[in-house]
Amino acid sequence: MTFPLGFRSGAGPAGARNLALRLLFAALFAFGAGAAHADEIGDIGKLLKGGQLDQANQRVDAYLVAKPRDAQGRFLKGLIQTEQNKTPEAIATFTGLTQDFPELPEPYNNLAVLYAGQGQYEKARQALEMAIRTHPSYATAHENLGDVYAKLASQAYDKALSLDSNNSAAQTKLALVKELIGSGNRPRPAGTQVTQAPVKSLPTAPATGSATPAPTPAPPAKDATKAPAVAVAAPVPAPAAKGGGDDAEVAAAVNAWAAAWAGKDVSAYLGSYGKDFKAPKGESRASWEAERKRRIEGAKQISVKVSSLKVSFKDASTAVAKFRQEYKSNLTSANSSKTLVLSKASGKWQILEERSGG
Numbered sequence: 001m002t003f004p005l006g007f008r009s010g011a012g013p014a015g016a017r018n019l020a021l022r023l024l025f026a027a028l029f030a031f032g033a034g035a036a037h038a039d040e041i042g043d044i045g046k047l048l049k050g051g052q053l054d055q056a057n058q059r060v061d062a063y064l065v066a067k068p069r070d071a072q073g074r075f076l077k078g079l080i081q082t083e084q085n086k087t088p089e090a091i092a093t094f095t096g097l098t099q100d101f102p103e104l105p106e107p108y109n110n111l112a113v114l115y116a117g118q119g120q121y122e123k124a125r126q127a128l129e130m131a132i133r134t135h136p137s138y139a140t141a142h143e144n145l146g147d148v149y150a151k152l153a154s155q156a157y158d159k160a161l162s163l164d165s166n167n168s169a170a171q172t173k174l175a176l177v178k179e180l181i182g183s184g185n186r187p188r189p190a191g192t193q194v195t196q197a198p199v200k201s202l203p204t205a206p207a208t209g210s211a212t213p214a215p216t217p218a219p220p221a222k223d224a225t226k227a228p229a230v231a232v233a234a235p236v237p238a239p240a241a242k243g244g245g246d247d248a249e250v251a252a253a254v255n256a257w258a259a260a261w262a263g264k265d266v267s268a269y270l271g272s273y274g275k276d277f278k279a280p281k282g283e284s285r286a287s288w289e290a291e292r293k294r295r296i297e298g299a300k301q302i303s304v305k306v307s308s309l310k311v312s313f314k315d316a317s318t319a320v321a322k323f324r325q326e327y328k329s330n331l332t333s334a335n336s337s338k339t340l341v342l343s344k345a346s347g348k349w350q351i352l353e354e355r356s357g358g
Contacts, residue, residue: 274350
């Protein structure tokens with residue numbers, strides 16, 4: 001199976017078994033394997049690593065008969081199904097995990113990879129947003145989300161050119177995005193480091209028969225806590241490059257800022273502002289950050305949409321981004337023009353000034 005855009009996953013043909021094992025170990029750390037069944041999970045993982053898929057599948061099915069709700073076993077089942085190119089079954093397995101254990105980011109990430117392999121990039125985006133919501137520092141999900149944004153942008157430019165073949169700006173942007181997409185077109189592992197807090201002991205239901213996931217998503221458990229839906233910022237295509245690619249970098253920084261805000265990722269949102277940021281009302285940085293944190297965390301749901309983005313440069317390290325910003329939450333809404341002044345330091349664009357209506 002080939003995963004586009006360099007997606008990080010636990011499956012793929014060349015070297016797939018090694019990739020799957022890496023994801024397996026990530027799952028073990030995330031789910032908190034106990035000594036009582038770690039040996040069995042480890043043995044199944046060895047079979048998977050060795051390419052003995054039928055044997056691995058038989059062992060994991062037997063394991064799940066005794067522990068049908070065990071997250072480790074179900075995650076491993078999804079990896080085996082992915083290796084066997086049983087994509088619908090793997091999607092069902094990982095979907096069931098997201099419903100029963102919404103606090104775990106890895107199943108969301110693997111769902112995104114499978115959806116992207118089918119060309120369902122909007123579903124992939126939604127899954128990755130949930131992975132990041134549950135675990136804001138999950139680097140793999142952030143990287144995969146950037147790849148999804150690039151593919152969505154490519155599709156949008158293709159559509160623009162189908163409607164207006166003489167649109168030179170869209171042609172330039174499409175060429176830039178395709179170059180970006182082509183530079184990382186290879187499957188890579190999701191990584192072995194899991195930084196989330198360990199999950200408390202997982203419930204294990206009495207054996208009731210075969211626990212092999214059905215081809216359709218399992219309904220959420222009655223006691224499962226479902227994560228609320230999050231309305232996130234749509235990516236804004238980068239303007240036609242004028243400064244050696246810096247236009248695209250500034251646009252990406254604006255998109256990341258909006259996505260962090262919409263996703264209520266306070267750490268990433270505040271991290272978008274440089275150390276020399278000037279608070280709009282002249283208050284101290286600490287007071288401004290406390291107020292922003294209170295407002296973001298106080299909203300149940302946030303949507304931030306950025307449109308008509310235009311980037312200009314004061315000099316090589318200072319850019320001005322102007323756009324329309326549509327903000328909505330359960331508390332308020334606003335549609336206004338926004339100006340961000342950004343500075344580039346150590347290869348990263350960060351916000352120095354923020355103005356509304358200018």
